[in-house]
Every structure is written in structure tokens, then in C-alpha cells.
Amino acid sequence: MTNVTTAIKQNIKVTVDAIVFGYNQENGISVLLIKRKIEPYTQQWALPGGFVLDDETLEAAVERELKEEAGVSINYLEQLFTFGKPDRDPRTRIISVAYFGLVKSGDFSLFASSDAVEAAWFNIYNLPTLAFDHAEIVNKAVTRLRAKITYEPIGFELLDRKFLFSDLEQLYMKLLGHDIDRRNFKRKIMSLGLVVELDEKAPAISAGRPGKLYSFDDSKYKQLKMNGFNLNNLI
């Protein structure tokens, strides 16, 4: 560190931004965005986020902003990257620590009814024009998410507690953008011990044979989250 004199002159503000991914059958994989009410970029869609308070951690700032702006509470949060180009905000020098979050599809309804700020989900393949450098940030987050599913489990945070095996298949396929072999996929996932078969059948909706319900094995899930696994060759 150089001496403190240098520090005194520094005029940089710090924000956090959140890239929150959600998932459900109809909309696929979505990102939470808010419509800005203040300058700059008024009326444009942007990532939720805001200035860090002097005495809160970065994670606390993200969680606070998400509650304030969209009424969301998150069940997985991880630091993504810090964006710091001098001109990324037209007002003044702002560096933003971006966080990456996942929420359950069950929480979707909460947002629709939240009116604090206009907030909405957008499919990751069909995003509006974004304020600031937020397009770049979302891009980086999607790349990370796609890489992540090949080396650690993420379904738990996105799917309901009980789900069909085909839900998990489709989550992976929608994220990867291509088909995967159902038999190989199931064999691999089951051999990890990550998912257990319940002796419940799902209510048969529409035509087709009703499927069994599955859920994640919590302790195995945590263990694999820690140690990682390898689906590289599968998908």
C-alpha cells in the first residue's frame, strides 16, 4: 500500500450488482431485472444493485438491495467479478462488485406482486437493452453458470424440493442449449448419489405416463458442492 495521503484524495464509490437466475418450466432460465426510475439510464432495464453502506459486508449489501428493489431473498450467492473501468458510470467513478445468485422457481410469484420498483424476469436468451455495462456483466454470469453445472450441483437452488427427473434434464438442456442423452444423464447423476427416488408419483398432468418424484440428498448435495464433480464428458 502507498501512504494514506493518496487515499484521502480518492473519489471512487462502491456498488454491488446482483445477477439472479431463476428457473421454471414455461420461461426457462431467467434473470431478474429492474426498470430504473432515476438518472442516468432512466426507464431502462438494469441489474438490481446499489451503493454499499459503510458498515455492511458486500453480501449484506446485495441481500438488502434485492429485498428493497424486488422483494427477493436469495438462497445461493457467490461473488462473480468486480467491474471497475473508470467510465462505466457517467456520473462518477464507480466500481461494482457483481454477485451471482440462484432462486427457486416457487419464488417467482413473489415478484409479480411486488410493486416497490418495477421488476421482472427475462429469459436469458431474450434480454432487453441494459443500462451501463450490465450486458457484459450478465454475459459473464451466464458463462459462469454454464461452466458451473459441469462441476458442481446447482439444481437444488433452482428446482422445487420434489421434482421429476425430466425437470432436471430440461434444466440442463435449456442451459446448455442442446440435447443430452437421457439414459446416460440419469445413470451419471444417480451414480453420484446426488438425487434420491421418492416413492411418490407425480400427479399426471396432460397426456403421458406420470413420472416418479425425486429430491436431492441434502448431505450429498453439500458434499458435492464442496468437492465438485465432473460432468465434462457427459454434456
Next chain:
Amino acid sequence: MTNVTTAIKQNIKVTVDAIVFGYNQENGISVLLIKRKIEPYTQQWALPGGFVLDDETLEAAVERELKEEAGVSINYLEQLFTFGKPDRDPRTRIISVAYFGLVKSGDFSLFASSDAVEAAWFNIYNLPTLAFDHAEIVNKAVTRLRAKITYEPIGFELLDRKFLFSDLEQLYMKLLGHDIDRRNFKRKIMSLGLVVELDEKAPAISAGRPGKLYSFDDSKYKQLKMNGFNLNNLI
């Protein structure tokens, strides 16, 4: 983002810190540290780094500080993580964006003669007590480096332009902390096309059969740096 009023009140400073890894035969894998001359933590070893200037990028700040404090220029730099706990610096709230760098072993001599600040290399397995939360930062960097060598090439930045195959083997073994099978390792690396055999022999130093010299294939190296590879099963 919340409104600008909130921003005005914010009192947070931004620094960068650098974890620079070097490598040579005698000292193994080392981290560059400096001895602090100012409060707090005077006379303690710490990572090089300092306050970001208002109009420079984060990367430029890292490079500037490394030159000022240790006379080092880096040939690979990547963002590691941002550390932001409110009390990580006793003076005031400071968040630090940590960068991870690699330099060639040939540059080692530069530092020994640089007197601007006391700077030195420490073997990663034998570090002194560090100021602030720098032990945690170094830890994270070592973990990242260890993971990195399993999915992208890093030897280029650490070894001389021409090297013995055993140099590469030893770099991997020292970093991983265990032996690897020489034949399997060579087969795998050569099959990637990452390394080419030169028709030069190394001068035979001490006893033993002199080895051939190798160098990295630049274009293949860049390509694999982009796309990654997989040595998981090997090492």
C-alpha cells in the same frame, strides 16, 4: 441502484492487492511480498498493492503498484476476488480487489537488486505472518493456482522460453505436492500439442544424461488458454 444521496455519504476506499507467483528450481513456487514501512502493520510482510487512482483501471493500478513497490512487470494478470469485510483494515473501510499474477523465473534477479521497498520472494509452503487478511488472500490464490493447472496451461508464464521436460514435471509436482507419473504426464502434454521438442540439447549440468529442450507452441498455448483442457484424471 438506489439514489445518489446514498452515494454521497459513502466513505469507502478502494485498493488493489497483487499475489504474484514466481518459480525457479531452487526456491520452488514463491509469492512476492513487501515489508511495510508505514502504519498499520509496520515492519510486517504484506502483499504489494495500494489505492486505486481515480482515473486508472484496476489492472493499471496493480501494474503501477508492482513497479513502484518491487520493480516487477507482470506477464499474466487475472482478477482473483474482492475482499470487503468492514473491519479488514483498522484505519477505515477499505475494500481490496485482489489480482493474481505470474512472472518468469528469469525475472527473479531483478527484485534482489531493487531497493525502493524491501521486497522478497517466499516459498508458498513457508510464509511469514502477514498483515491484514493477506494470509486468507494468499490462500485463495494458491487454491486457484492449483486448480488452474488442471484446466489451462500456465507453464509459459513461469518457465524460461526453452526448458527441459523435467522442469515442467517438477513445476507440476511442486505445486500439487505429490509425484506424478512421468510417462503418462509426457504423453498427455504432448498429445495436446502444447509443447514442441526443439532439436537442441541442454548443456549437461552435473551428472546425468543431458535432456532435449522444449518450448511451448505459442498459438496452441493461446488456444488452450482460451478453451481450456482437462488434466483432472492425470494429476
Next chain:
DNA sequence: CCAAAAGTGTTGTGCCTACACCCATGG
């Protein structure tokens, strides 16, 4: 009975692992 979705096994192949002996040089 037809459409839709769920469920389920086998075989070939290629890659990884494990393993040990000879060669070239300096002293």
C-alpha cells in the same frame, strides 16, 4: 387406440492407469 412422456440395458471403444528398464553423460 393414439399421442405423449417415462422408464430402462448393452456393447464397443478409447482413454487412463500402472508399471520398469535402457541410455547418455560427468566425474
Next chain:
DNA sequence: CCATGGGTGTAGGCACAACACTTTTGG
């Protein structure tokens, strides 16, 4: 000639990729 380090091949096993038909339900 001995010590040191460099260089090299193979066989067996395992895990992955490719592949299609049957079952259960709703309409």
C-alpha cells in the same frame, strides 16, 4: 564404472458414447 537424470511402450480395466423399444397414462 558408477551415479545421475533422461527417455521410452504396453496391457488391462473402466468409464463413456451411442443407440430404441416398451410402459403407462389421458383424451
